[in-house]
Amino acid sequence: MVDWVTLELDIANFDDALFEHHLRRARSSGTRFTTMAELGDAPEHRRALYDLNKTCSSDIPGRGLFYTYDEYVTQRIDVATYDPRGVIVALQDFAWIGMSATSLRPDDGYAFAEMTGVLAPHRGKGLSLALKLLAIRFARSSGYQRLVAFHHPGNHAAIAMNRRLGFADAVPDQARQVS
Ligand SMILES: CC(C)(COP(=O)(O)OP(=O)(O)OC[C@H]1O[C@@H](n2cnc3c(N)ncnc32)[C@H](O)[C@@H]1OP(=O)(O)O)[C@@H](O)C(=O)NCCC(=O)NCCS
Known part of the structure; x- marks a missing residue:
């Protein structure tokens, strides 16, 4: 049985200023950040998100x-938890190179980090930190104080990325809520 790692960020104590430089650096090297809401709900955007998510996953x-x-559309997009404002996308020219998707869980009292992914050639440059900074701002501006993430214990890069942002181990009650 896999012992999943559940992490939680206290958004109220998150200091954006510590991570701003990752956003600036990405932008200055030609990366544009947008959301599925800004891009619009067109079939080609759904397909591009699917391709990016699939490759990263x-x-x-x-x-x-x-x-x-078709499964992705019915199980990940056409669902109540999908919020296009919370799906941050990183673009270089017309290429989709990174994403961070966050859903809002009012019944649970937290925002949930669904998926963050960066295409392999663009990794190791702080892009995930820039994407997550925008994701955290989305959760905060939506009125949430807690951002929860759920990882396979072997996903060292993702766990390290979240810990770098200040995520800490969630208490067992919260772990049970997302499992
Ligand atoms: C996890 C992932 C999003 C990181 O993206 P990235 O843009 O390369 O990460 P960054 O360059 O922003 O690195 C951020 C921090 O993550 C940690 N990190 C990133 N890659 C790491 C690796 N391979 N090993 C260990 N730590 C790593 C580091 O702490 C790093 O900060 P530092 O460089 O200041 O030490 C990327 O590896 C990925 O897309 N993986 C596949 C998809 C996935 O597993 N997503 C998470 C599940 S939701």
């Missing part, structure tokens, strides 16, 4: 088979 330990496109 192939590096998640224990992920198994990814959704077909």
Whole structure:
């Protein structure tokens, strides 16, 4: 049985200023940040998000088979928790190179970090930190104080990324809520 790692960020104590330089650096090297809401709900945008998510998810330990496109639409986009304002996308020219998707969980009292991914050639440059900074701002501006993430214990890069942002181990009650 996999012992999933559940992490939580206290948004009220998150200091944006510590991570601003990652956003500035990405922008100055030609990366543009937008959201699915700004891009518009067009079939080509859904497909590009799917392709990006699928490629990045192939590096998640224990992920198994990814959704077909139709499954992705019905199970990840056309669902109540999908919020296009919370799906941050990083673009270089017309290429989709990174994403961070956050959903709002009013019944649970937290925002949930659904998926952050950066295409392999663009990793190691702070892009995930820039994406998560924008994701945290989305959660905060939506009135949430807690951002929860859930990881396979073998996903060292993702766990380290979240800890770098200040995520800490969630208490067992919260872990049970998302499992
Ligand atoms: C996890 C992932 C998003 C990180 O993206 P990235 O843009 O390369 O990460 P960054 O360059 O912003 O690094 C941020 C921090 O994460 C940690 N980190 C990133 N890659 C790491 C690795 N391979 N090993 C250990 N720590 C790593 C570091 O702490 C780093 O901060 P530092 O460089 O100041 O030490 C990327 O590896 C990825 O897309 N993986 C596949 C998809 C996935 O597993 N997503 C998470 C599941 S939701």
